Amino acid sequence: MLDVVAGIGVTLLLFTIGLKLDIRTLLRPDVWGGATLHMLASTLALMGIFMGLKLAGLSMLSDVPSSTLWLLAFALSFSSTVLVVKVLEKRSESQTAYGRLAIGVLIMQDIFAVVFLTASSGTLPSPWALGLLLLIPAAPTLRLLLDRMGHGEMQMLCGILLALVLGYALFEAVGVKGNLGALIIGLLLSPHPAAQTLARSMFNLKELLLVGFFLSLGLTALPDLEQVVLAILLVMLLPLKGLLFQLVFMCFRMRHRTSLLASLSLTNYSEFGLIVGAIAASTGLLPTDWLVTLSLAVALSFAASSLLNAFSERLYRRLERLLPSIDSAALSPSDRPIDVGDAEAVVLGMGRIGRSAYRRLQKEYGLNVLGIDSNPKSVKRLEERGFNILEGDAVDSDFWDKLLMSPQARMVVLAMPHHAGNLAALKQLRLRHFPGRITAVVEYPEEIGPIRELGANAVFHVYDEAGRALADSAAEEAGIYAKIQQLG
Known part of the structure; x- marks a missing residue:
């Protein structure tokens, strides 16, 4: 039951992200390019560290094949959509320059995750999935629903129906991940003037259901000492992940504040790592003990990231003078004064x-x-x-x-x-x-x-x-x- 509540909460979260997002954000080089470069760099760096720990004789890695280590490194390169969006919304910064950059990267990561999960399942989506393309010309008709629903409870119910039925259920029925469907439906509705109002009307319900998601993380299992130590080691690698984000964003000529705050927001592990771990464990590629370790590492990364982001502005002020100056004319067009x-x-x-x-x-x-x-x-x-x-x-x-x-x-x-x-x-x-x-x-x-x-x-x-x-x-x-x- 808790997993169902958590799943609905995540689905509504992705739907509201789509409502607030401009599709052009995903076409920016710093978004799709940044997400791709970081995924590659982070996977390679983490794989190198895992191989070093394995050669050093760490028992939990001794029987894990190299192919599974690549899988773990790939999974840990992702950041948590749920946590980052919640932090940005709490600080009213989801529409800031760095907030849009972080959310854009997260959505690209979600797309990568869907591709991976589809490939790992061994089954292709149904041929009927091509019919989902008809949603694009049907988008103006969908937006008419928002005009007729007015405000208040009816508007919220309309949003829930669109997210869970037209988004999640329809996409799952043709073999495509339902969460991606909710995100896409939100994107199709986002040009409508009432999209922001709809997102706000669903805020409290979404927050309540997301409690189930965080509870489900903590109820995985009770870890032993070795699992706790390994989870802490994984959390100690988070600064490397944040540094790689910062270097990647600097390559795209972002302002230092934008790149640093976006990097700090994304310095955590994703619930996607748990999904990958479960897939690997079900096929015998990964010992089941690793699921407990990954759950603990993700939960600890959430705590560390929340604490880090509470002081992000102070960190920026201290580090600003150490960063190389950038000519305003050379800045990315989306980030100029x-x-x-x-x-x-x-x-x-x-x-x-x-x-x-x-x-x-x-x-x-x-x-x-x-x-x-x-x-x-x-x-x-x-x-x-x-x-x-x-x-x-x-x-x-x-x-x-x-x-x-x-x-x-x-x-x-x-x-x-x-x-x-x-x-x-x-x-x-x-x-x-x-x-x-x-x-x-x-x-x-x-x-x-x-x-x-x-x-x-x-x-x-x-x-x-x-x-x-x-x-x-x-x-x-x-x-x-x-x-x-x-x-x-």
């Missing part, structure tokens, strides 16, 4: 509130306004509608280091959907002594205090302001004027 031009007002976060603030400042006050958003799909859509907007990551400290704020800039409006993002942006503005006025939006009353303490000049609670505007409009329509106006 931003010039705001002669903007008088800057709106960070171009969601519904940000767009309303942008239009008001432009039309009613005649200001030259610039919008900044981290979602490339939103940026493209708003550009087509005539907005002056740039893609940028306000949570990225390098964004502020490279930001060329014009002397004419008189105000900044913080309208990002996540409180943590607005706090981070406000801290960066204060650190850089921005002379203009800063206004922030909050969703909950308890968020007002921290924003004010950091020095925001004005803070607006979304629901209070909406209620006040509604009351004013209703009174004005009824010919009723405020008491102050009546006294005047």
Whole structure:
């Protein structure tokens, strides 16, 4: 039962990843090239270490054939999609430059995993699998479902149906891995404006079901001392894995912050290693004791990775001066700095509130306004509608280091959907002594205090302001004027 809950949780996770992902991200050389190069380099490096340990007389490796060691090295080159996405979502950084890079690499790894599992099963997908290509021209029809479902519970139920039936069950029926099907259905729906809302509506359910996944890792078996020692040795190899990611990303001319934080996020082992281990054990290629060792190594890598990522920004600040400088003109096009031009007002976060603030400042006050958003799909859509907007990551400290704020800039409006993002942006503005006025939006009353303490000049609670505007409009329509106006 626990495995079923865990499987549904992982399926919904991959579906929501697809909803948030721009398919063009996977076509970037730093994504597909980085994932491929790292897999090759990591597999070779780990194989060399395993052979060294075997020659040194490690008992658990003495009876393991070289072909199985290659299999283990390949499995341990993967990173955990579940853990990385959870860490990024918790920090509201899944749409940042490094977050998109990490998720893109993970999806490429998932594709490699599907190819491997299909090959290792010894059976090809059904000829009916070719019919799955019809989902591409059918995508506009699928998106119409989101228009008709509205919001709330019906939207969430529609998402579950699409992920589990049209995604998982349909793909499994024709011999293709169901988790990949859920990811592909999410990708096909991602261009729809409601895709982000659908992903948010499924967040709590997905989080609850993923508890089953983490519990299933811990309930594998009780390890003995030798298995614990070997698992710890595997965890001690994680810095090598992270270093290889960093070197690979540097080859693609990524900014140091992007490459380092993406590398730290991916420095863990994947649940895919357990699947490979189970396949090898079922065919007699791997002793069953190794399944316990791999489970413990994966669990320990999760703990180590979570701790490491909690201090990732501090690590970057300390290591930044040791890394070679990169000319901004030579950077990857997706990772170059931003010039705001002669903007008088800057709106960070171009969601519904940000767009309303942008239009008001432009039309009613005649200001030259610039919008900044981290979602490339939103940026493209708003550009087509005539907005002056740039893609940028306000949570990225390098964004502020490279930001060329014009002397004419008189105000900044913080309208990002996540409180943590607005706090981070406000801290960066204060650190850089921005002379203009800063206004922030909050969703909950308890968020007002921290924003004010950091020095925001004005803070607006979304629901209070909406209620006040509604009351004013209703009174004005009824010919009723405020008491102050009546006294005047």
